Amino acid sequence: MSLPAERGRCAPYGNYICHTFQGGSWADRSPLHDAAFQGRLLSLKTLIAQGFNVNLVTTDRVSALHEACLGGHVACAKVLLENGAQVNAATIDGVTPLFNACCSGSAACVSMLLEFGAKAQLGSHLPSPIHEAVKRGHRECMETLLAHEVDIDQEDPQHGSPLYMACTYQRTECVKKLLELGASVNVGKRLDTPLHAAARKSSVEIVVLLADYGANPKCRNADLKCALDLATPHSKVEQALLLREGPASLAQLCRLCIRRRLGRSCLYTVHRLHLPEPLENFLLYR
Template sequence: VTVDRLLVPKKRNTVNGVTVHGATPLFNACCSGSAACVNVLLEFGAKAQLEVHLASPIHEAVKRGNRECMEILLANNVNIDQEVPHLGTPLYAACTYQRLDCVKKLLELGANVNHGQWLDTPLHAAAKQNSVEIIHLLIDYGANLKCKNAQGQSALDLAAPKSSVEQALLLREGPPALSQLCRLCVRKCLGRNCHKTIHKLYLPDPLEKFLLYQ
């Protein structure tokens, strides 16, 4: 039996029902990774953006690496930087659970690279998880290596001594290249939707690709 057949007779009455654990049908669809169910639930009026005290569908999708579900929610105006107390922002969760595909897509779509869980940044999360590739990706998108968490620690302070993460952070400690500074400045000026706006500037193809990290 398909989801839409189940929903039609009920006239959408249960599409936003909440369990005793604060989970909605949309949350469960993101948990299972069913993009088809996510689309049907949204079509029948499921709320993509929920109150903070309820289980967050986008965070669940990110935790489990269900990128397609995550993208559908973002296309339905879910706050890309929504912070929940125990998971932080979607980008922070993606770094914590080492979901590289989700990290890439969130950054591409304009997630705040320095917004994590309170004073912890996504870079802190990546350093704790020994994620070298994510470390480089975050720094490429402008992560601040000098940010300190509530304990006064930087990402470098959290890296295991002589680890590949420590080496990666030390390698990127110096000032960025001028081209990188220019790219970050242009993207900042264009705002969160720069990935859409850049195409409208009619720039030379190599420059457009550089600004889009392609």
């Protein structure tokens, strides 16, 4: 039985739902699920000591670990894992505990799951934890995943790259961090770039950010439209894009050239160049 969106704590991710149950009771729901869902650590330990199987699942294959992570209950999740809970267990929709932790915004749960062997990329057809973190603006969860070598430009068939998703949902802080960490500024959803998404959403701050990091305003999507074509007439976004139609300044071209040369290590290697502080700050967009 799939949970109706209005009864879940989290909205659907495409066709996926962050699995949990609220109130009421389902025939296949165990006391272990209840304890994990409510974050009752002592009850959880007692149930495990009484012989409850930590990998007991509902009809939709929702485990107690799924519940604990969706609630951000780190201590409960840890007890379950230490007692053999399957860290990569997936529901019938392919949702993992790691996905649920990103849904709840618990960076502590995300970090712990990764330490216990959680896989952040189980397949392109399954719900993506990093996209869920970005969608909800959980920057710390996103950074934790990226620190564990998750592909920063991972394209989800439905949602595009993490940067594209951040632009689509107007998560400015996530956009800033992704760009800072070296996300490819023009990689979006097929031919649609992050700049297209930002223009479509009238996000002037994000449009300026993308332009500063070298976004190509002339890229055309499947409808042969560039970002300027998607901007609302006479809007601040249109003005910002028009200002960037001409050639970039020499300073900007030099900055982009150096950053491309250093690649994604720019954030960490630029300090080794022993540049004057103003120049170093310029290269790092500070």
